[in-house]
Amino acid sequence: MSDTAPATFRVATEESPLFQVILTVIVLALLVLLLFAPLVAVFYEALGKGWVTAVTSLADPEALSAIRLTLTVAAIAVPLNTIFGIAAAWLITKYDFRGKALLITLIDLPFSVSPVVVGLCIVLTFGANSWIGALLVQAGHPVVFALPGIVLASMIVTFPFVARELIPVMVEQGRAEEEAALTLGASGWRTFRTVTLPNIRWALLYGVLLCNARAMGEFGAVSVVSGKIRGQTATMPITIEMLYNEYLSVAAFALAAVLACLAFVTLALKTFLEIRHADALAAARRH
Amino acid sequence: MGKPLIHRSPIPGLGISAGITLTLLSLVVLLPIGALLAKGAAAGPERLWGEVNSARIWASLWLSFRLSFLAAAFNLVFGVALAWVLARYRFPGRRLIDAAVDLPFALPTAVAGIALTALYAPNGVFGAVARELGFKIAYTPLGILIALVFVGLPFVVRTVQPVIDEIEREVEEASATLGASRAHTIRHVILPMLAPAALTGFALALARAVGEYGSVIFIAGNLPMKTEIAPLLIVIKLEEFNYDGATAIGIAMLVISFLMLFVINAIQVWSRRRIGYV
Numbered sequence A: 001m002s003d004t005a006p007a008t009f010r011v012a013t014e015e016s017p018l019f020q021v022i023l024t025v026i027v028l029a030l031l032v033l034l035l036f037a038p039l040v041a042v043f044y045e046a047l048g049k050g051w052v053t054a055v056t057s058l059a060d061p062e063a064l065s066a067i068r069l070t071l072t073v074a075a076i077a078v079p080l081n082t083i084f085g086i087a088a089a090w091l092i093t094k095y096d097f098r099g100k101a102l103l104i105t106l107i108d109l110p111f112s113v114s115p116v117v118v119g120l121c122i123v124l125t126f127g128a129n130s131w132i133g134a135l136l137v138q139a140g141h142p143v144v145f146a147l148p149g150i151v152l153a154s155m156i157v158t159f160p161f162v163a164r165e166l167i168p169v170m171v172e173q174g175r176a177e178e179e180a181a182l183t184l185g186a187s188g189w190r191t192f193r194t195v196t197l198p199n200i201r202w203a204l205l206y207g208v209l210l211c212n213a214r215a216m217g218e219f220g221a222v223s224v225v226s227g228k229i230r231g232q233t234a235t236m237p238i239t240i241e242m243l244y245n246e247y248l249s250v251a252a253f254a255l256a257a258v259l260a261c262l263a264f265v266t267l268a269l270k271t272f273l274e275i276r277h278a279d280a281l282a283a284a285r286r287h
Numbered sequence B: 001m002g003k004p005l006i007h008r009s010p011i012p013g014l015g016i017s018a019g020i021t022l023t024l025l026s027l028v029v030l031l032p033i034g035a036l037l038a039k040g041a042a043a044g045p046e047r048l049w050g051e052v053n054s055a056r057i058w059a060s061l062w063l064s065f066r067l068s069f070l071a072a073a074f075n076l077v078f079g080v081a082l083a084w085v086l087a088r089y090r091f092p093g094r095r096l097i098d099a100a101v102d103l104p105f106a107l108p109t110a111v112a113g114i115a116l117t118a119l120y121a122p123n124g125v126f127g128a129v130a131r132e133l134g135f136k137i138a139y140t141p142l143g144i145l146i147a148l149v150f151v152g153l154p155f156v157v158r159t160v161q162p163v164i165d166e167i168e169r170e171v172e173e174a175s176a177t178l179g180a181s182r183a184h185t186i187r188h189v190i191l192p193m194l195a196p197a198a199l200t201g202f203a204l205a206l207a208r209a210v211g212e213y214g215s216v217i218f219i220a221g222n223l224p225m226k227t228e229i230a231p232l233l234i235v236i237k238l239e240e241f242n243y244d245g246a247t248a249i250g251i252a253m254l255v256i257s258f259l260m261l262f263v264i265n266a267i268q269v270w271s272r273r274r275i276g277y278v
Helices: A017-047 A050-058 A061-094 A100-112 A115-126 A131-138 A147-157 A161-173 A176-183 A188-217 A220-226 A236-245 A249-276 B014-052 B055-088 B094-100 B109-120 B125-132 B141-166 B169-177 B182-211 B214-220 B230-239 B243-275
Strands: none
Touching (some): A017 A249, A017 B141, A050 A249, A061 A161, A100 A161, A100 B014, A115 B014, A115 B182, A115 B230, A115 B243, A161 A188, A176 A188, A188 A249, A188 B109, A236 A249, A236 B214, B014 B243, B055 B141, B055 B182, B055 B243, B109 B125, B109 B141, B141 B182, B141 B214, B182 B243
């Protein structure tokens, strides 16, 4: 051995091949235990008694109304949060004002509050024994244990998503292009539509995607305010919990599999955006 | 004095963007959280303390914070290792694994909860193995820990990965040229550069775990004094229509979370200053 040089040299900035293999195997083994196994379990349990049973359980009126409610909630909460996100990002990146840091902290606040505490806050604000809640119930528009409460809960937990994706991108792009368009005589709205929007559309889509996934899957905050009335205020995650607690395992996991498919679509689109439109996303998303 | 509240800007839309932002922020975030604090103020500190000061609630708060800390610490080590493997090593399926790391962000927590329970319950695939070995995973604190590791997994990876991509190979080469072993380079050159980002990820994972509900309640078993997490007690108090009790626990959780974030922020500032790396 001493008379011949080794066939391959190891680069000084790499770990030994053996170390690389061992570390990779350990990390992947943990990922299988923690991430992939649960995912397989969802589909295994859903299809354990055959396709027919699983699909039949999804056609149950209770399941159908849960799917409808979840779609309705997302269809209201996500556009509202998108409008908010655009407005907040515009305000924060196009103007200089005092208290900007405080504003950003307040926008991010929902991420550091437990979803259950979010639900509690809604009950305390709009519940039947608060004065606002009592007025609304009298007027025939209850918030808690009804659609508005569920929408509000979903909105709070997904509140920062869109703004968070847009702010770094819009900071990077600066104000010069908008100022040029305005100098050339474009109206404010036209500037936004033809200059700003094309620059931020992929980051916007990215934020909307994350916002939607969380809104459709939210459990903690919604479970506090929903009242869990079958066929009326039970969203998909809430219905999964009720079915699971009634030992209707196939039905619970079939509904869970639908939500898992939504997660796949979200991840696929997200990865596509990260690869295809990396330069239009926030720097932390590029890899 | 001196500095104006807002600088004049030629860009239009200040009124409408400020209007939308402040209206929605007030209605959606400030009003509800303000209501919690107002409810707490109306009940008074003595009443709140009386509600919190029971063995069952202390046990749940201690369980929540202890396990969240352990889960975030596990994710700190595992997340740095995973980010390193994804950023530096090449193996088949790397792209797929990279995308899958975000699964806990995309998968609804209730789905994760029942899936983990199906696996780690005594009659599940992994639970059966544990039973053979003489211990239980689901319905014990260990089960809660697994759920919290699951939900916190992406945070450290996603904060550390971009920093690894930014490291210039020349720095590592310089270290090697000066005679440092690879282990020495990792310990004294690379890990210090990753520390601030890793701590940020740790803080995010910790904050998320403390408040986590959906993925935990299925696997926890929810035995009072043993496997009952703090958010669950809020739900129980609300079901008993004990609003003061729920408010007291909610405020306690808010205060402890903010204190933890404050401490971790301070550690970050300190480590950034010490290393001189932003």
